[in-house]
Amino acid sequence: MNAIDLAIRAAAANITLAGVTKAYDAATTVILPMDVELRAGEFTVVLGPSGCGKSTLLQMIAGLERVSGGTIAFGGRQVQDLEPKHRGCAMVFQNYALYPHMSVFDNIAYSLRVSGMAKAERIERVGAVAKMLGLSNYLSRKPGQLSGGQRQRVAIGRAIVREPGVLLFDEPLSNLDAQLRHDMRVELSELHRRIGATTVFVTHDQVEAMTLADRILILNKGRIEQFDTPKAIYHHPASVFVAKFIGAPPMNILPVTGDGAVLRLADGQAVVQSRLTGAYQLGIRPEDILFGGRADGHWLTSALRFREDLGSHAVLAAELAGSTVRIATPFGAEVADHAQLSLHFPASRLHLFDAASGRAIPGAFGAN
Ligand SMILES: Nc1ncnc2c1ncn2[C@@H]1O[C@H](COP(=O)(O)OP(=O)(O)OP(=O)(O)O)[C@@H](O)[C@H]1O
Ligand SMILES: [Mg+2]
Structure with a gap:
């Protein structure tokens, strides 16, 4: 591992969900009481059909949705009542909204600037992230001058530049064509190996799940059907589902x-x-x-x-x-x-x- 990798290597935390539930209204419980432990540095893929509660689960971990019951802890520290910005995690969405009028550099550096980081350090950090993501030659371009895959990498760069211990993805590749999806899968795997953040990646694409995950959490109607390695899920499915x-x-x-x-x-x-x-x-x-x-x-x-x-x-x-x-x-x-x-x-x-x-x-x- 070289100096660049070390500079942006996150302090991974384990994520513990205890009795976490979510009901948007009294009639329907979207997430049934859930107990699960995501190990520090582990890449978890949450997989399940549309509407099963994947995004809801991720948003509760991020703090964008409140839990209706139960606790969420990062590295033993309860976070369920904290604002998203105080949880130390970063999220990449399917519709990654980059600031169109800002350069790639400014898009990636945005959160660092808001947090008041000195300019010299910002330049160093953004440079390291851009190098890792193969964006060094594009830093002065605007998002409109990039391909879909390059834009997606900028969105990832913006998320990891703050050195999150927890990295959350909600279907980040679903807007890309088959070739780009494949390339990005490989890049995400490598990125994970380098920065080692505890990663939760939501998808309904089983190929993404099988190739990216240390463990796959299969969700069905707000309930965990199985949580195990891709191999175990393939060879020893716990249910017909x-x-x-x-x-x-x-x-x-x-x-x-x-x-x-x-x-x-x-x-x-x-x-x-x-x-x-x-x-x-x-x-x-x-x-x-x-x-x-x-x-x-x-x-x-x-x-x-x-x-x-x-x-x-x-x-x-x-x-x-x-x-x-x-x-x-x-x-x-x-x-x-x-x-x-x-x-x-x-x-x-x-x-x-x-x-x-x-x-x-x-x-x-x-x-x-
Ligand atoms: N703000 C909300 N208010 C009420 N119900 C909601 C809200 N957000 C989501 N739901 C419901 O919660 C359930 C789970 O939604 P969620 O978005 O978590 O599903 P998902 O697994 O991410 O699906 P998809 O694969 O389509 O993105 C759905 O039935 C959805 O209609
Ligand atoms: Mg969703």
Whole structure:
């Protein structure tokens, strides 16, 4: 780590939410009592569908919204009653409003100037941040003379120049095209490694979540569905909701019934040996399904409906027991259109969920 990195390395704090709730009105609670600990220096991605409470959660951490109940602490210090400017965190929004009449330098330096920092120190700090973000050659330009990605970097520069211990992002990349999003993801990862602020990043893009996060917090209707590493969330989803939310295409979920010997699909076909009895939901990822009919074990008869060629691989959609099942196949696998497909679900790749609650039943097979 060089002198520039050290100069703007933040003092990371852990963030502790205890019993935090939010209700905008008496009828609807947007965030249900939430207990969560974000470790110092950790990159947390908050992921969930539109309206699940992601921005609300972030704004309560930032101090832009008050909590309806509970406490928020940064490094052990309760902050829920403090003004945003006294919390020591910085936020980058989706619609980053830069001051259009100010240069890049002045945009980044704004908060330092307001806080009364001496000019020489401002120049040094802005110079270090601009260098880190690749903006050194643009400091005299106005925002209107920059590309979308450059403007986004200015917004990030403005947030980190104050050396926040907590850095909050609300969908900062959603206005950018696919290539820029990818580039910015890489830059954000590197930036995080360098400055090490405790970071909370809101998105509904699962690729951003999987690639950026140390841990992903999956939110559903104001409740935490799962909070774990990207790997654990992918391989051991805690609920049907998580299983269907992560993965493209997502995990296949099929209703099954156990008779004490095998689990059967709705049409009676046997999927796998099991001593379980009663109704369950069975999950298998598209890339884990085998087809062709060569190996031993239970084989299922399905009808191929359509295929999508994605270059690196193809996704087949087949009808099985009244449900559509998606199968990811390596590029070049030859399957005739409208053919009957013989499928096998390896036991070690199966996930089992409670039929009513949708919660995972760990240890039912090899996978979960
Ligand atoms: N100021 C407000 N007054 C009343 N209800 C609000 C207010 N702000 C948000 N809500 C409601 O709270 C819920 C959560 O909103 P929030 O903005 O946190 O969702 P989100 O997960 O960020 O969604 P998106 O992905 O669409 O940005 C929504 O049902 C929303 O309608
Ligand atoms: Mg939002």
